[in-house]
Amino acid sequence: MTSAVPAFRSIHNYDTGMVTKSANPRRLLYLVEWRKRLNVSPEVIAEAFEIERESVHRMEREQNRMNAEKIAKYAETLGIMPEQLWRPPPPEGSDLAGADLTAAEREVALSLISKLTFPSSKPKRAPKVKR
Numbered sequence: 001m002t003s004a005v006p007a008f009r010s011i012h013n014y015d016t017g018m019v020t021k022s023a024n025p026r027r028l029l030y031l032v033e034w035r036k037r038l039n040v041s042p043e044v045i046a047e048a049f050e051i052e053r054e055s056v057h058r059m060e061r062e063q064n065r066m067n068a069e070k071i072a073k074y075a076e077t078l079g080i081m082p083e084q085l086w087r088p089p090p091p092e093g094s095d096l097a098g099a100d101l102t103a104a105e106r107e108v109a110l111s112l113i114s115k116l117t118f119p120s121s122k123p124k125r126a127p128k129v130k131r
Contacts (some may be wrong), residue, residue, distance in 0.1 A: 029085045031060045031074060037089035038078050048077040 035045065042056040049056070049070075059065055066074070075082040
Protein backbone atom coordinates (compact mmCIF):
# COMPACT_ATOMS: atom_id res chain seq x y z
CA MET A 1 0.00 0.00 0.00
CA THR A 2 1.37 3.43 -0.92
CA SER A 3 1.12 6.57 1.14
CA ALA A 4 -0.82 9.61 -0.05
CA VAL A 5 1.96 11.96 1.02
CA PRO A 6 4.53 10.92 -1.61
CA ALA A 7 1.84 11.09 -4.32
CA PHE A 8 0.80 14.55 -3.23
CA ARG A 9 4.43 15.61 -3.08
CA SER A 10 5.14 14.32 -6.59
CA ILE A 11 2.05 15.88 -8.17
CA HIS A 12 2.28 19.35 -6.66
CA ASN A 13 6.06 19.49 -6.14
CA TYR A 14 5.40 20.37 -2.50
CA ASP A 15 7.61 19.25 0.39
CA THR A 16 5.64 18.21 3.44
CA GLY A 17 8.71 17.53 5.59
CA MET A 18 9.20 18.99 9.04
CA VAL A 19 9.37 22.75 9.23
CA THR A 20 12.09 24.12 11.47
CA LYS A 21 12.21 27.54 13.03
CA SER A 22 14.74 30.02 11.76
CA ALA A 23 17.93 30.27 13.80
CA ASN A 24 17.61 34.08 13.77
CA PRO A 25 13.99 35.05 14.29
CA ARG A 26 13.00 38.51 13.08
CA ARG A 27 13.53 41.08 15.81
CA LEU A 28 10.61 43.36 16.31
CA LEU A 29 11.92 45.86 18.83
CA TYR A 30 15.39 46.78 20.10
CA LEU A 31 14.33 47.01 23.75
CA VAL A 32 17.42 45.57 25.42
CA GLU A 33 19.83 47.37 23.09
CA TRP A 34 18.24 50.78 23.79
CA ARG A 35 18.03 50.11 27.53
CA LYS A 36 21.71 49.16 27.68
CA ARG A 37 22.79 52.02 25.37
CA LEU A 38 21.08 54.56 27.62
CA ASN A 39 22.40 52.86 30.80
CA VAL A 40 18.95 52.22 32.22
CA SER A 41 18.69 49.28 34.58
CA PRO A 42 15.87 46.73 34.44
CA GLU A 43 14.89 47.91 37.93
CA VAL A 44 14.05 51.38 36.58
CA ILE A 45 11.83 49.85 33.88
CA ALA A 46 10.24 47.54 36.47
CA GLU A 47 9.48 50.50 38.73
CA ALA A 48 7.85 52.45 35.87
CA PHE A 49 5.67 49.46 34.96
CA GLU A 50 5.13 48.51 38.63
CA ILE A 51 6.28 44.94 37.94
CA GLU A 52 9.12 42.67 39.07
CA ARG A 53 12.56 42.85 37.44
CA GLU A 54 12.15 39.31 36.10
CA SER A 55 8.99 40.42 34.30
CA VAL A 56 11.00 43.11 32.50
CA HIS A 57 13.36 40.45 31.16
CA ARG A 58 10.36 38.36 30.07
CA MET A 59 8.80 41.39 28.39
CA GLU A 60 12.03 42.10 26.50
CA ARG A 61 12.44 38.46 25.49
CA GLU A 62 8.79 37.74 24.57
CA GLN A 63 7.93 40.83 22.58
CA ASN A 64 4.52 39.53 21.60
CA ARG A 65 3.47 40.72 25.08
CA MET A 66 4.15 44.34 24.09
CA ASN A 67 1.17 46.40 22.95
CA ALA A 68 1.21 50.05 21.86
CA GLU A 69 0.69 51.38 25.39
CA LYS A 70 3.54 49.30 26.80
CA ILE A 71 5.84 50.32 23.95
CA ALA A 72 5.04 53.99 24.57
CA LYS A 73 5.62 53.62 28.31
CA TYR A 74 8.90 51.75 27.76
CA ALA A 75 10.12 54.49 25.40
CA GLU A 76 9.00 57.22 27.81
CA THR A 77 10.94 55.53 30.61
CA LEU A 78 14.04 55.52 28.40
CA GLY A 79 13.44 59.13 27.35
CA ILE A 80 13.13 58.39 23.62
CA MET A 81 10.35 58.37 21.03
CA PRO A 82 8.46 55.05 20.68
CA GLU A 83 9.31 54.72 16.98
CA GLN A 84 13.02 54.66 17.85
CA LEU A 85 12.56 51.23 19.46
CA TRP A 86 12.14 49.68 15.99
CA ARG A 87 15.61 50.85 14.96
CA PRO A 88 18.89 49.87 16.59
CA PRO A 89 20.49 52.55 18.76
CA PRO A 90 23.43 54.49 17.35
CA PRO A 91 26.86 53.03 18.12
CA GLU A 92 28.74 53.95 21.28
CA GLY A 93 30.49 57.29 21.01
CA SER A 94 27.90 58.83 18.72
CA ASP A 95 25.70 61.61 20.01
CA LEU A 96 22.07 61.02 20.96
CA ALA A 97 21.39 64.76 21.10
CA GLY A 98 18.25 65.70 19.25
CA ALA A 99 16.71 62.28 19.65
CA ASP A 100 13.79 63.74 21.58
CA LEU A 101 13.11 66.81 19.40
CA THR A 102 9.88 67.33 17.53
CA ALA A 103 10.02 67.76 13.76
CA ALA A 104 9.64 71.56 14.04
CA GLU A 105 12.37 71.81 16.69
CA ARG A 106 14.67 69.62 14.60
CA GLU A 107 14.11 71.84 11.55
CA VAL A 108 14.97 74.99 13.51
CA ALA A 109 18.09 73.32 14.93
CA LEU A 110 19.23 72.20 11.47
CA SER A 111 18.60 75.69 10.09
CA LEU A 112 20.75 77.25 12.82
CA ILE A 113 23.49 74.70 12.30
CA SER A 114 23.55 75.31 8.54
CA LYS A 115 23.77 79.09 9.09
CA LEU A 116 26.70 78.60 11.45
CA THR A 117 28.42 76.07 9.22
CA PHE A 118 27.82 77.76 5.85
CA PRO A 119 27.87 81.55 6.36
CA SER A 120 26.81 83.80 3.51
CA SER A 121 29.34 84.25 0.74
CA LYS A 122 29.75 88.00 1.29
CA PRO A 123 31.88 88.75 4.31
CA LYS A 124 30.63 91.59 6.43
CA ARG A 125 32.83 94.65 6.43
CA ALA A 126 34.06 96.11 9.63
CA PRO A 127 32.58 99.52 10.39
CA LYS A 128 34.73 102.45 9.37
CA VAL A 129 36.53 104.16 12.19
CA LYS A 130 36.44 107.94 12.18
CA ARG A 131 39.68 109.63 12.98
